[in-house]
Amino acid sequence: MSARAELVKNEKNASVELILSEDWLLENGASDNDQNIFDLFEKNDFKQIKLDGKQIGRWDSRLVAFLVHVISLCKKNNIEYRLIDFPKGIDPLLDLAFSVPEHVSPPKGDTTQSFLSYLGNVALYSWAATQRVALFCVKIYEALIRLITKKAVVRKVDIWFEIQDAGVNAFLIVSLICFLVGLILAFVGSIQLKMFGAQIYVSSLVAIAVTRVMGAIMGGVIMAGRTGASYAATLGSMQVNEEIDALKTMGVSPFDFLVLPRVLALSLMMPLLTVYADFMGIMGGAFVGIFMLGLSPEDYFRMTLKALFMKNILIGIVHGTAYGIIIAVCGCYQGINCGRNASAVGKATTAAVVYSIVWMTVATAILTFIFSVIGV
Amino acid sequence: MPEAFLEIKEMTVAYGDNVIMKDVSFTVNKEDVFIIMGGSGCGKSTLLSVLTGLKQPAKGTEIFDGKVFWGNGATKDDRDALMRKAGILYQSGALWSSMTLAENIALPLEQYTKLSKPEIRDLVALKLDLVGLGGFQDYYPAEISGGMKKRAGLARALALDPKIVFFDEPSAGLDPISSKNLDDLILQIKDNLHTTIVMVTHELASIFAIGTNSIFLDAQTKTVIAKGNPTDLLKNPPNKTLEHFLTRGEK
Structure with a gap:
């Protein structure tokens, strides 16, 4: 079975839970609702989330890649997250993935130019x-x-x-x-x-x-x-x-x-x-x-x-x-x-x-x- | 009882009539860090080419994850299918220079999985994060250092979550600190992804730091003259040639 992720909102206690289930393997086909879930994080209408991995079957780096994306979104939008019942072995991989801070490339500057400056550059280059x-x-x-x-x-x-x-x-x-x-x-x-x-x-x-x-x-x-x-x-x-x-x-x-x-x-x-x-x-x-x-x-x-x-x-x-x-x-x-x-x-x-x-x-x-x- | 992942039985490797090595037999167990060591010109890299399907042995059998890789009628298609369980880090990284790091890592994922583009993008980011190159997706190989190229090569080798990763002289050309960091990274990958490692090297520091099992190829006799944990081999060397090698010629 292909990877499944479901975002459940509990209106009573205003908690949000992301339930992951089935097999998270590279060899399985693409899942269709990952992007919808990521979009919900950007809307910023919750401040806490529980990530539930109890129902996960077999897994490989596909699961880790998904979690890295989710955790990065949580960090970016100041959402508090908790990982519950995830398979053994996930934590060290997440630690390794986050061990080196992301490299930020220096801005490359404005690359758009007018026709005249393009012409000038061509002449100078020639x-x-x-x-x-x-x-x-x-x-x-x-x-x-x-x-x-x-x-x-x-x-x-x-x-x-x-x-x-x-x-x-x-x-x-x-x-x-x-x-x-x-x-x-x-x-x-x-x-x-x-x-x-x-x-x-x-x-x-x-x-x-x-x-x-x-x-x-x-x-x-x-x-x-x-x-x-x-x-x-x-x-x-x-x-x-x-x-x-x-x-x-x-x-x-x-x-x-x-x-x-x-x-x-x-x-x-x-x-x-x-x-x-x-x-x-x-x-x-x-x-x-x-x-x-x-x-x-x-x-x-x-x-x-x-x-x-x-x-x-x-x-x-x-x-x-x-x-x-x-x-x-x-x-x-x-x-x-x-x-x-x-x-x-x-x-x-x-x-x-x-x-x-x-x-x-x-x-x-x-x-x-x-x-x-x-x-x- | 450790489980065998790679078994080599009575293998002979030759270029035409020129025999490079003969009667080579050894077993690599799951989650081993297996070192193929030997002096320059003893055929270490040639043996790696055989193990990874690039060169056909003159004689002998290779069993890869329980299936025949060389010998007994194994075809190229069989080997290609088995090699999808393997990753290889070449000496200089062998990154495709016309592609960015992200494109280098994405290529095997696009080729062999049905994942969507955003999923592949996340996986590429993860693999680069794992080797400490997060954020370097859009860099070309020419824009990064030699050590970074090796780590990016490792990220590409890990793209399909291989069960085994082959390393060809990973420390060559690296400074001692980068070399140590790469060794640590290899151990972390092995421990966290439960990957088997086969490494061709003659860097003694790496051999003793991470090797759990090894063979020593001798250029004179053209065969394996010692097997076992490198640290144990240093304590009780079975022959003078190996002792000479492991002590940098001091004994």
Whole structure:
């Protein structure tokens, strides 16, 4: 039977009794009138109460939790209470529960704010964040100078490991995605070009689009999700485990030891990955051109070569290098500034990917503007 | 005659071909404070993983509250059902960092009982009161100290009124006063809630202060080389290794 509590008022002698009966066990279902009883205590129309536990069957901490609530209400509303015929073992638990006074949290202050103050706070926060990122970049630059002047504490093996991880180990996923992107580009383009009998220009379309920007963008998105996220998670976990503190207290700069190898690796590998992504994109386009549009391989690749301008390839490489630096900085920044718990690592990883992609888009806009101004 | 709650019979634990311990047998009686002791690397924490169903033993039987836990065709569902009678306090508290203390304690109550939200709130308050953390419901684990995390972990372990609570190195990382307070709290919980306690530790002060029964795991022979009340074992050590351990290498 489920827990039962009944408040009995004796009008004759104006006494009030709370009679508890049945089994008070966690495994039983919820009781429906607890709240009504608690509300009666708040009304404050009695000053004394007798708590009767004679009819209680089996019990566990559910009974104790109920009694703690009732006794707290009695204390709060200055109601005198008496416990009668409760099972043995209840008293020590109540003593233990009330042995340490309740902690009172300091008031958190007024958290509501007007739209204008919200806007002001956002602006201040953004400015402070920009300063932090700028300082972070300056520290990376200083670490690079230390590396060149051979004053940086960095292990060559770490740099090679990061280069391998950001380079060769990413080949498979870059191959797959960029091949498919080239394929999609060619397929979508061919639908329009077919209408004019100009399918052969699919090769030029794919070659120009992929080399100028698409190869770099796809490579960047893949590396943001793959390597940038991994940097944030690795450095974030090191922050949680106090490994970064250990480096600092040993006099080793985490920028030399952790950030620099990653930034170097990604900024060196991204241009190479971009060229490789371009190649795989062209292969994807060729797959559609040759097997679906019926073009001969000779014609397809001849037209592709005609559309391959060194200018476009270099623009793609510049984009790729910029993306590499952005992804590495975002990943390392979020990791180094991660909080000290598991959920903070998750947030840092998400932020690393989101900021990488946002800043890649901004960088693309800026580079496109610059290239159009200088006429390339 | 004390009643057995946990019986381990001829258990062998291994990682692949690497045997960690063999022929381990012991009994934990109801309301015991049972200490699993031994030097670093002897497999104490691995044994705790086996006892709590996280790691499968290579051989042997575990009887948990009269039912088969490991061996004789016991399934994962059987173990999951039995583990609801158990609470575990991990070394660092293992509180879920994205949840407040109240949410940490409420989760097992929401999962395994049909209690209403206000009832769960009262129970959460009670469990925190019992470990001296009343009023800390809305704090996140990152906002409290290491000792408080352990006590909050204990409150979560006690959420479902377990019949047995396993402790993995409860005193690790605590100052002597906090460590003593935690020992006192464990005894109060045991006495008032009639809980059986199994504790993995090598803190000698705690072992002698609260242990009523124990085993000593030896890393060399990979088995149990002593059993009994730790204080009695100190008076009459059955072998040099144990004497060395219990006297901090002084004898």
